[in-house]
Amino acid sequence: MLKAFLAAAAALFISAAVHYGLKNVLDYLGQPQISFTLFAIVFIWALFQRPVWTRTGTLLAMTGITLTLGIMLLDKNFAHNLLKPDNAPIFLMIFFFSFFLWISMWQAHNNDRRMEEMLPPEEKETSNQKTWVWPDLVYIEFICMIIWTVVLVVWSLVIPAPLEEPANPGNTPNPSKAPWYFLGLQELLVYFDPWMAGVVLPSIIIFGLMAIPYIDVNPKGNGYYSFKDRRLAILTFCIGFFVMWDYMIVLGTILRGPGWNYFGPFEEWNPHKVVAANNVNLSELVWIKTLYPIGNALNIDWLKQGVPDVGPNYADPGNWLKLLKKEFLGILLLGFYFLVLPVILAKTKLKNFYERLGMGRYAVAIFLFLVMAIVPIKMYLRWTIALKYIFASPWINF
Amino acid sequence: MLNPLRNLKKNIEESQITKSIFRVGIPNTDRKRVLIMLGNVFLHLHPTKVKTSGVKLRYTWCAGGLSFFLFLVLTLTGVLLMFYYRPTVDFAYTDMVDIREEVPFGIMREMHRWAAHAMVIMVMLHMFRVFMTGSYKPPREFNWVIGVVLLVLTFLLSFTGYLLPWDQLAIWAITVGSNMAKATPFLGAGGPGSELLQIGGIPLIHSSDDARFLLLGSKEIGGITLNRFYVLHCILLPLVAIVFMAVHFWRIRKDGGISGPM
Ligand code: HEM
Numbered sequence: 050m051l052k053a054f055l056a057a058a059a060a061l062f063i064s065a066a067v068h069y070g071l072k073n074v075l076d077y078l079g080q081p082q083i084s085f086t087l088f089a090i091v092f093i094w095a096l097f098q099r100p101v102w103t104r105t106g107t108l109l110a111m112t113g114i115t116l117t118l119g120i121m122l123l124d125k126n127f128a129h130n131l132l133k134p135d136n137a138p139i140f141l142m143i144f145f146f147s148f149f150l151w152i153s154m155w156q157a158h159n160n161d162r163r164m165e166e167m168l169p170p171e172e173k174e175t176s177n178q179k180t181w182v183w184p185d186l187v188y189i190e191f192i193c194m195i196i197w198t199v200v201l202v203v204w205s206l207v208i209p210a211p212l213e214e215p216a217n218p219g220n221t222p223n224p225s226k227a228p229w230y231f232l233g234l235q236e237l238l239v240y241f242d243p244w245m246a247g248v249v250l251p252s253i254i255i256f257g258l259m260a261i262p263y264i265d266v267n268p269k270g271n272g273y274y275s276f277k278d279r280r281l282a283i284l285t286f287c288i289g290f291f292v293m294w295d296y297m298i299v300l301g302t303i304l305r306g307p308g309w310n311y312f313g314p315f316e317e318w319n320p321h322k323v324v325a326a327n328n329v330n331l332s333e334l335v336w337i338k339t340l341y342p343i344g345n346a347l348n349i350d351w352l353k354q355g356v357p358d359v360g361p362n363y364a365d366p367g368n369w370l371k372l373l374k375k376e377f378l379g380i381l382l383l384g385f386y387f388l389v390l391p392v393i394l395a396k397t398k399l400k401n402f403y404e405r406l407g408m409g410r411y412a413v414a415i416f417l418f419l420v421m422a423i424v425p426i427k428m429y430l431r432w433t434i435a436l437k438y439i440f441a442s443p444w445i446n447f
Numbered sequence: 448m449l450n451p452l453r454n455l456k457k458n459i460e461e462s463q464i465t466k467s468i469f470r471v472g473i474p475n476t477d478r479k480r481v482l483i484m485l486g487n488v489f490l491h492l493h494p495t496k497v498k499t500s501g502v503k504l505r506y507t508w509c510a511g512g513l514s515f516f517l518f519l520v521l522t523l524t525g526v527l528l529m530f531y532y533r534p535t536v537d538f539a540y541t542d543m544v545d546i547r548e549e550v551p552f553g554i555m556r557e558m559h560r561w562a563a564h565a566m567v568i569m570v571m572l573h574m575f576r577v578f579m580t581g582s583y584k585p586p587r588e589f590n591w592v593i594g595v596v597l598l599v600l601t602f603l604l605s606f607t608g609y610l611l612p613w614d615q616l617a618i619w620a621i622t623v624g625s626n627m628a629k630a631t632p633f634l635g636a637g638g639p640g641s642e643l644l645q646i647g648g649i650p651l652i653h654s655s656d657d658a659r660f661l662l663l664g665s666k667e668i669g670g671i672t673l674n675r676f677y678v679l680h681c682i683l684l685p686l687v688a689i690v691f692m693a694v695h696f697w698r699i700r701k702d703g704g705i706s707g708p709m
Contacts, residue, residue, distance in 0.1 A: 160507025205557030262588035445639035
C-alpha cells in the first residue's frame with residue numbers, strides 16, 4: 050500500500066520533471082501549502098520508523114540533504130538568495146538540527162528496543178558508576194571549546210560579517226526581514242494580525258514552554274532517551290520545534306522575497322511580482338455567499354441583507370449587538386473550539402488524560418494544544434478557502 | 448638526555464610560584480583530583496565526581512556547556528568591540544567600517560556576530576536535548592523554567608545587538624520587530640483594546656507612551672534607540688543573563704547533577 054503510493058508519487062514527480070523541468074516542479078512544490086504539508090507528513094511518519102534512525106538511514110539522509118543543497122546551489126538564483134552572509138546560520142541550523150535529531154532518535158529507538166527485550170536503557174548501564182570530573186569531564190569540555198574556537202575563527206576568516214549601506218529611514222528595503230530566528234513569527238503575519246503573531250502567540254509560546262514540566266505528568270522517560278515511553282510529549286514538542294518553528298524560519302529566509310511573496314528556490318526575486326489577494330472573512334462567506342442565495346431562492350428578505358454594518362463606536366451597545374449578529378458563526382466556532390471542545394474531549398477521547406492531569410493542569414494543557422493547533426488550522430483555511438478572519442470587528446480581528 | 452628535562456619539569460611543578468597558583472599541583476592522585484575541583488573557583492562549578500552516563504558526549508552533546516562557552520566568547524569579543532564602537536548616529540556605522548578596515552587582525556566583529564548566531568542555535572539545541580532526555584521532569588522542573596528565561600534573554604541579547612551596526616539591515620530588521628510592539632493588546636497604540644484605556648476622552652495609550660515607545664525611546668528608530676539598545680545589549684541584559692545562569696548552574700548541582708535513569 051505504502052510502497053504503491055510512493056511509487057506512484059515518484060512516477061508523478063519524474064514525469065512532471067520531464068514535462069515541466071525539474072526546477073519548475075521544485076519551485077511549485079516549495080509553495081508553503083505544499084512543502085509544509087509534505088514536510089509535516091514525512092517528518093511525523095519518519096519519527097516512528099526505526100530504520101530511518103540507524104546509522105545508514107541517517108548517513109543517507111544527511112548525504113541527501115548535503116547533495117541536494119549542493120546541486121541546488123549550482124543555480125544562480127538559489128545561490129544568490131541562500132548565500133547572503135547573514136544566512137550562514139541557516140545552514141548551521143539545518144545541519145545541526147538534522148544531525149542531533151538523529152543522535153537523539155537513534156538512541157531513543159535503540160533504548161526502546163532494549164526495553165522491549167527487557168533490558169534497561171543504555172544510560173542505566175553506567176548511571177550508577179561515577180567518573181572523576183578531573184580529568185574526564187574537564188578534558189571533554191576543553192576539547193569542545195578548542196573545536197568551537199577553531200570553528201569560529203575559520204568561519205570569521207572565511208565569511209565577513211555583513212554590513213550594508215548606512216541606515217536610511219527614508220529607504221525601505223523590500224523585503225524587510227526581522228533577524229532570522231524571528232522569521233517564523235514574521236511568517237505568521239501572513240495568517241494572523243500583528244497582535245497575535247507578534248505579541249500573543251510569542252507570549253503563549255514562552256509560557257507554554259515554561260509550563261511543560263508541570264503539564265507532562267508522565268513519570269517515565271526521565272533521564273534517558275526514549276520515544277515509546279513518551280510519544281505524545283515528543284510528538285508535540287518536535288512538531289512545534291521542527292515542523293512549525295524551524296520550517297517557518299527556513300521558509301521565511303529562503304522562500305519569501307519582495308512583498309513577502311512566495312518565490313521558488315530557483316525563481317528570481319522580482320520586486321514587481323503582484324499576487325492578487327482576494328481573501329474573505331467568514332462573515333462574508335456566511336452573509337453573502339451562503340445566506341444571500343438561500344434568501345434569494347426562498348424569497349426571504351431578511352437573509353438578503355448582506356454583511357451587517359458595525360460602527361466603530363464601542364460605547365454604543367447597539368454596535369455590540371450588530372457585531373454579535375454579523376459574526377455569529379465565528380463566535381460560535383471559536384467558542385466551541387476553545388470552551389466546548391475541551392469539555393467534550395475530557396469526557397470522551399481524552400478521558401484518561403483528563404483524569405491523570407486533573408482539572409487545572411488539563412485546562413492549561415488543552416488550551417496550549419488548541420492554540421498550537423489553531424496555527425496550522427488557520428493556515429489551511431487560508432490555503433483552501435482563502436479565509437482572512439474567523440472573527441472580524443472594527444476593534445480586533447482573529 | 449631526558450633527565451635534565453625531567454628535572455626542569457619537576458622544578459617547575461614544585462616551585463613556589465606554581466604551587467601558589469594551583470595550590471595542589473598536578474592532580475595525579477584521587478586526593479588531588481578532589482582538591483583541584485574544590486580549590487579552583489572555575490572548576491568548582493563542577494562536583495568532583497559525576498555519573499558516568501552523564502559525562503558521555505552523546506548524552507548532553509555538551510550543548511549547555513557550549514552555550515556558556517559562546518556566552519564567554521561573546522563577552523570577550525564584545526568588550527574588545529566596545530573599545531572602538533561609539534553608539535551614536537554619527538559614529539556607529541563608520542566605527543563598524545573602521546573595525547573592519549583599520550583594526551589589526553580585524554575579525555572581532557565577525558567572531559562576535561557568528562558566535563552570537565551560534566549561541567542562539569546552541570541554546571535551542573540544548574533545550575531540544577534537555578527535552579529529548581526528559582530532563583525537565585522532577586526534580587528539575589524549575590531549572591527548565593529558568594532555562595526558558597535564558598532562551599528569551601538569548602533572543603533579546605541577539606535582537607538588541609542587531610541594531611548596533613546602524614546599517615540598513617539593522618534598522619529595518621529592528622523596525623519589523625518593534626512594529627509588533629505597536630500591536631500589543633491594550634499597551635500598544637495600534638493594538639486592540641488600547642482605545643479603552645482613557646480618562647474622560649483623553650487616551651492614555653498613544654504613540655508617544657506605548658509599548659513601542661518604551662522599546663525605542665522615541666516614536667521612530669533614532670539616536671536614542673541606538674543608545675537604549677546599546678545599554679540593554681552591553682549592560683542590562685548580560686547582567687540579568689549572568690544572574691540567571693548562576694541560578695541555572697547552582698540548580699543543576701542542587702537537583703542532583705546531570706539527569707540519568709532512576
Ligand atoms: C544561555 C543559555 C543556557 C546555558 C548557558 C545553559 C547551561 C547549561 C549547562 C552547562 C547544563 C549542564 C548540562 C549540559 O551541558 O547539558 C545545563 C543543564 C540544563 N539546562 Fe541549561 N543552559 C541554557 C539554557 C537552557 C534552556 C533554554 C533550557 C530549557 C528550556 C535549559 C534547561 C536545562 C535543564 C533542565 C538542565 C538540566 C539537564 C540535566 O540534568 O540533564 N537550559 N544547562
